[in-house]
Amino acid sequence: PIYLDNHATTKVDPRVVETMLPYFTEKYGNAASRNHAFGWVAEEGVEQARQQIAEALNADAKEIVFTSGATESNNLALKGVVEMYREKGDHIIISSTEHRSVLDTAKTLETKRGVKVTYLPVDKYGMVSPDDVRAAITDKTVLISVMLANNEIGTINPVADIGKVAKEKGILFHCDATQGVGKIPVDVQAMGIDLLSCTAHKIYGPKGIGALYVRKKGPRVRLAPIIDGGGHERGMRSGTLAVPLIVGFGTAVTLCRQEMPVESVRLAALRDRLQTTITTALEEVYLNGHPTQRLPHNLNLSFAYVEGESLLMGMKEIALSSGSACTSATLEPSYVLKALGVGAELAHSSIRFGIGRFNTEEEIDYTAKRMIETVTKLREMSPLYEM
Ligand code: PLP
Missing domain, CATH: 3.90.1150.10 (Aspartate Aminotransferase, domain 1)
Structure with a gap:
């Protein structure tokens, strides 16, 4: 058989598997255990991966929040911003060709929370126009969410231009970069991105691990969590970290960058x-x-x-x-x-x-x-x- 469905998921690179294995067998500590070496070793693995992912995005390691995948990252970005910035407004802008995990989250916010959602059209190539983004902004807009590259047709949006519009208007910009990270250069500074979703299984890493980049400097983005608990990931995403998956994610990102x-x-x-x-x-x-x-x-x-x-x-x-x-x-x-x-x-x-x-x-x-x-x-x- 021939596998040509690499937008759905990818085979895990054997070099990725190699770096994950010790974290199942010997380095199995909880990264949140602060009192013994098992915990420290696990934490070291996590922090190295966090650094690797941050470097690939031109971000700081402290700005990376681990999630279960891009679906959760997208949910956290949209729901977290809407909840946190309620006082400021109740309007969000997304494109009509977003992945279901953005579209359906917006739909839920619309029907259950009374949030107003603008669905931007795309041109015949599937591209969003920065001018349409600008025209859709109101004084109640709290978030713009436009994907980097589409998972069906591969069209790459003019994200840096949209980031410029967002910055100019002082509105947060979320980008679902799931299909772009590891495949084309991504730079959250140059692209003016405040929140970015990605996942390991599209880049020859394991399934079940993703990340949300959350800007810390100029402006600092605040998010209400959607999962409550032990306060992991600076309170934005509670739950024991999936150390082997995170380590594999780090390796996968680094290999993509190098290759x-x-x-x-x-x-x-x-x-x-x-x-x-x-x-x-x-x-x-x-x-x-x-x-x-x-x-x-x-x-x-x-x-x-x-x-x-x-x-x-x-x-x-x-x-x-x-x-x-x-x-x-x-x-x-x-x-x-x-x-x-x-x-x-x-x-x-x-x-x-x-x-x-x-x-x-x-x-x-x-x-x-x-x-x-x-x-x-x-x-x-x-x-x-x-x-
Ligand atoms: N966003 C895009 C553009 C995707 O292609 C996918 C994958 O199907 C997702 C989000 C969801 O990613 P995950 O499977 O990690 O939840």
Whole structure:
């Protein structure tokens, strides 16, 4: 089988596993135990990882809060800010192509807490306009949340420009950078980001561990916790730290940083090879997302006259995602493609390729060949398609 679903999750890099193992077997202390060496050793592992993650974001280690993943980070950012800044206002701005963990959190705040939510449109490439952000701001706005890169189409938003608008207006800016961290350069200072979500399992680290960057200087961001307890993570996220996962997260981030210059070029070349081979052989194949401002390892294509689901059925040895599979059993077309203005038919015929560290050129060539065969076969059977 070939794994090309690296936006969903990634294989843990063996070098990451290696650094985690001692924290299961020998260094199993509680990082909050201050009275003995078991605790100190665990704490040392955590603090090193915190430093590694901070460095990758151009942040300070004290600004990193560990969570169970980006879903929790997004929940904490939105709910934590809304709760803490109630007096200031009750309006937040998000983009309409955010991940469900942002969209649904906003929806909950809207329906259960009476928060006003502006859902920003995107252009035909899935990009948010900084001018739209500016126009949506009111004197009651407490938070802007726009993702760095989209998980379906890979489009990269003009985050630094949005950060500028936020700073100018004195409004907090949260960025879900889950798909961008480790893949493209991220700098919370240069991008004017006050809160940033990320997760280990998209960058060859373990599942179940993520982080929220929370700015400490100029302005210091305050958050109401959503989990109460022992006061870990400066009171923002209680619960015993998952030391082995945190150590693995640190290693994963560091490996990505070291390999990014070479890796991003290699993956982009594989992506371009896949796209060119497919679009040269087949007509009526459409690119979803931005042609240049996109993640190096993402390719999202619509194959007219073919159902994405049928395509995947026809090539089960390759792990891919379709634009209608994401949202459960209903087979609703992707809301992201809908926001771009892609029609229901083409949205249903979309396939997302997520290329990763462990993919080879042979795998890409095999995938292109199978795509071409399968699409051709399905089109031959389609009453709508005329050769
Ligand atoms: N945000 C984005 C953009 C994602 O792609 C994902 C992953 O599906 C998440 C958030 C959720 O991350 P996690 O699985 O760590 O909760």
